Amino acid sequence: xxxxxxxxxxxxxxxxxxxxxxxxxxxxxxxxxxxxxxxxxxxxxxxxxxxxxxxxxxxxxxxxxxxxxxxxxxxxxxxxxxxxxxxxxxxxxxxxxxxxxxxxxxxxxxxxxxxxxxxxxxxxxxxxxxxxxxxxxxxxxxxxxxxxxxxxxxxxxxxxxxxx
Amino acid sequence: xxxxxxxxxxxxxxxxxxxxxxxxxxxxxxxxxxxxxxxxxxxxxxxxxxxxxxxxxxxxxxxxxxxxxxxxxxxxxxxxxxxxxxxxxxxxxxxxxxxxxxxxxxxxxxxxxxxxxxxxxxxxxxxxxxxxxxxxxxxxxxxxxxxxxxxxxxxxxxxxxxxxxxxxxxxxxxxxxxxxxxxxxxxxxxxxxxxxxxxxxxxxxxxxxxxxxxxxxxxxxxxxxxxxxxxxxxxxxxxxxxxxxxxxxxxxxxxxxxxxxxxxxxxxxxxxxxxxxxxxxxxxxxxxxxxxxxxxxxxxxxxxxxxxxxxxxxxxxxxxxxxxxxxxxxxxxxxxxxxxxxxxxxxxxxxxxxxxxxxxxxxxxxxxxxxxxxxxxxx
Numbered sequence: 001x002x003x004x005x006x007x008x009x010x011x012x013x014x015x016x017x018x019x020x021x022x023x024x025x026x027x028x029x030x031x032x033x034x035x036x037x038x039x040x041x042x043x044x045x046x047x048x049x050x051x052x053x054x055x056x057x058x059x060x061x062x063x064x065x066x067x068x069x070x071x072x073x074x075x076x077x078x079x080x081x082x083x084x085x086x087x088x089x090x091x092x093x094x095x096x097x098x099x100x101x102x103x104x105x106x107x108x109x110x111x112x113x114x115x116x117x118x119x120x121x122x123x124x125x126x127x128x129x130x131x132x133x134x135x136x137x138x139x140x141x142x143x144x145x146x147x148x149x150x151x152x153x154x155x156x157x158x159x160x161x162x163x164x
Numbered sequence: 165x166x167x168x169x170x171x172x173x174x175x176x177x178x179x180x181x182x183x184x185x186x187x188x189x190x191x192x193x194x195x196x197x198x199x200x201x202x203x204x205x206x207x208x209x210x211x212x213x214x215x216x217x218x219x220x221x222x223x224x225x226x227x228x229x230x231x232x233x234x235x236x237x238x239x240x241x242x243x244x245x246x247x248x249x250x251x252x253x254x255x256x257x258x259x260x261x262x263x264x265x266x267x268x269x270x271x272x273x274x275x276x277x278x279x280x281x282x283x284x285x286x287x288x289x290x291x292x293x294x295x296x297x298x299x300x301x302x303x304x305x306x307x308x309x310x311x312x313x314x315x316x317x318x319x320x321x322x323x324x325x326x327x328x329x330x331x332x333x334x335x336x337x338x339x340x341x342x343x344x345x346x347x348x349x350x351x352x353x354x355x356x357x358x359x360x361x362x363x364x365x366x367x368x369x370x371x372x373x374x375x376x377x378x379x380x381x382x383x384x385x386x387x388x389x390x391x392x393x394x395x396x397x398x399x400x401x402x403x404x405x406x407x408x409x410x411x412x413x414x415x416x417x418x419x420x421x422x423x424x425x426x427x428x429x430x431x432x433x434x435x436x437x438x439x440x441x442x443x444x445x446x447x448x449x450x451x452x453x454x455x456x457x458x459x460x461x462x463x464x465x466x467x468x469x470x471x472x473x474x475x476x477x478x479x480x481x482x483x484x485x486x487x488x489x490x491x492x493x494x495x496x497x498x499x500x501x502x503x504x505x506x507x508x509x510x511x512x513x514x515x516x517x518x519x520x521x522x523x524x525x526x527x528x529x530x531x532x533x534x535x536x537x538x539x540x541x542x543x
Contacts, residue, residue, distance in 0.1 A: 002289060003220060003479070006416040009242075010221060014420045017329045021392065024333065026384035029340040033385065036343035043348055057510040128453040145246055 192295040209493050215486045219410040219479055222290050222320045224251035227405065237405065239323060241282070243292065245313030253317070255282035262286075266302040271432050292317075321417070322374070324409030328396045336391070365527060366392050373531035374538060382534055385428060389421060390527035397478060397519030401512060412522070413478030416508070421466035422474075430463075433537035466533050470526060477522050481515040 144150050217231075225237035238254040260277040275288040286293050286300050293300055293310040301308050318326075335354060340356045351359045365387050370379035396417075399407040411417055439445070441459040443452065445520065488511060491504040 003216070003290070003416050003473075004421050005314075007221065009317055010319065010321055010416040011420055012316060012317075013325060014417050017325050018388075018392065018420065018424070021329050021332065022385065022388045025336060025391075029333075030362075032343050033336075033359070034228065034338045034366070036348050037363060037366075040348035040350075055168065080273045122213045126327050157224050 172417065209490075209496075211487065211490045211494060214490065214493075215483055218408075218486055219413060219482045220290065221409075221414065223287070223317055224257055225320050225323065225405055225409075237321065240318045241292065242318065243285070243313045243315040244316060245294065245311075247279070249313075251281035255280045256285075256287040256292075259287075262299070264299065264302060266305065267308070268304045271305075273305075275300055286310075291315075320409045321411050321414055324396070324399060324406065324411045325417075327406040328392070328399050328411065331399070332391055332395050358430075361386060361391075361394075369524070369528045369531045373528065373535040375535060376538075376540075378538055379531075382428070382432075382434055382531065385424075385525050386531055388522050389424070389530060393421070393526050394520065394523035397523060398516075400478060400482065401515055401519060410479060410482050413475055413480075413482055415475050418471040418475040421526065422471035424469040425470060425533060426464070428530075429467075429533045429537045432534055434540070436539060436541045437537045439541070466529075474522050474526055477518055481511070481518055484511050485515070 144153070223239050223241060227235045227240060229235045236257070238252045240404045241249075241251055241253050241256075243249040255278045256276050259282065261274060262277055263272050263274050265271070266273055266473065274287070275286050277286045277299075278284070284295055286295050287305055288300060290309075291312065292315050293307050293312055298426045300310055333360070339355045339358050342351070342353065344423055366379075366383060369390070370383050370386050373379075374382055374393045396412045396472065400410055400412060402408055442456055443465070444455050444459065447455050485508050488508040492498060492500045
């Protein structure tokens with residue numbers, strides 16, 4: 001029966017020890033432990049949040065990088081294209097110029113050639129005239145060196161005049 | 165369990181059973197002789213007396229040997245009887261054993277009269293009484309007509325209580341020191357072991373039952389009660405000094421703890437709590453004369469159940485283990501150890517679970533009651 005009858009002495013000691021324990025543990029132990037645990041939990045939560053944030057930031061950064069890269073690529077392409085255009089234009093211009101110049105040269109050459117040719121023709125003409133006069137002179141002399149021949153000619157010429 | 169462990173286990177059982185066959189072969193005469201021999205100088209083994217002796221408080225810490233004259237640690241007795249009187253309990257245990265006859269039941273009763281500084285007092289069933297004309301008189305199994313002085317003795321349970329409290333302080337101080345020194349880092353060593361328990365009490369006991377972040381106020385109490393019960397439960401399972409006292413299975417201790425919970429519950433109760441008791445919402449007014457007494461009783465039954473639950477669970481555990489070990493002594497044969505030791509081991513392992521479970525339940529239910537007293541109306 002005395003198993004279930006409380007004992008005053010033990011009650012006194014239990015109360016004393018428990019209240020002292022509660023006081024000491026609360027003041028010197030639970031507070032530092034709980035604050036350390038809470039602090040660490042906060043740290044972990046913060047770190048996790050930071051990680052999420054960093055990830056998002058990294059993603060935006062990566063997207064930005066992609067954009068920049070894209071833009072750079074486009075710019076490069078346009079620059080290359082422009083350069084190509086300029087180069088081809090330059091080549092074309094050069095070609096044109098060269099053509100014009102060569103045409104000019106050709107025209108000038110032709111003109112010179114024409115002039116030379118006409119000069120040469122003129123000289124040839126005068127020489128041919130001289131030569132033909134000389135030849136005619138000689139031929140005439142040959143024809144008319146005998147009196148028969150001179151008579152025949154004169155007759156012929158008279159015949160021509162008659163007819164007229 | 166590995167094969168090697170299983171083989172070892174079998175081996176132990178075989179070794180334990182071997183002498184059994186010898187006993188059976190030797191026949192009955194031998195054991196009867198032994199029993200008669202023992203009776204002449206020792207009382208017959210009384211299981212219930214032994215168990216009751218072990219689960220109750222005592223003024224000595226009995227280690228081994230016979231009940232009187234064996235090896236024991238005699239604890240100081242502190243009496244408040246016209247001034248403070250302190251002396252060793254050896255003065256009782258080595259005192260004069262006296263047998264008297266109960267005035268009503270006519271049964272013979274044994275009690276101890278102190279010697280030396282304890283000469284004025286007598287001890288009966290670990291209770292100290294002042295002698296009346298040099299003797300105690302008994303009526304119906306109780307001491308009659310003697311003054312009981314205030315007994316503040318450092319009994320077995322009180323010493324165990326001191327030891328448990330010291331152990332908690334030493335362990336917890338080292339844990340707290342770790343955090344103070346290292347700040348908010350990952351726990352190591354003892355802190356690594358105890359932090360999950362602290363976090364468990366905070367999250368699953370306090371936070372889960374006490375709403376709106378009010379739990380921080382009650383957390384120190386819940387942590388203290390949890391670790392106090394846990395450590396003392398475990399200490400009670402250690403069979404030798406400084407463990408083995410049935411502290412948390414003592415009604416006085418559980419009474420104190422549940423009264424603490426009751427006081428805290430009532431101190432933190434709000435209007436809504438009392439409204440539920442005196443004007444339970446949804447109950448017709450005609451029923452209130454019945455409901456109010458029921459609710460009033462309900463205030464006390466909750467901590468009362470706490471008290472009984474812890475007391476009964478821990479005491480029952482001790483009783484079962486002791487009863488199983490007693491099988492050996494009832495049969496006066498060590499071979500029964502092959503049966504009783506594995507069974508006692510099994511119950512001991514179960515008791516480890518119960519020790520934790522009861523600490524958890526006490527703290528959890530305390531938190532639940534406090535949480536209910538704090539609850540705001542939400543209808």
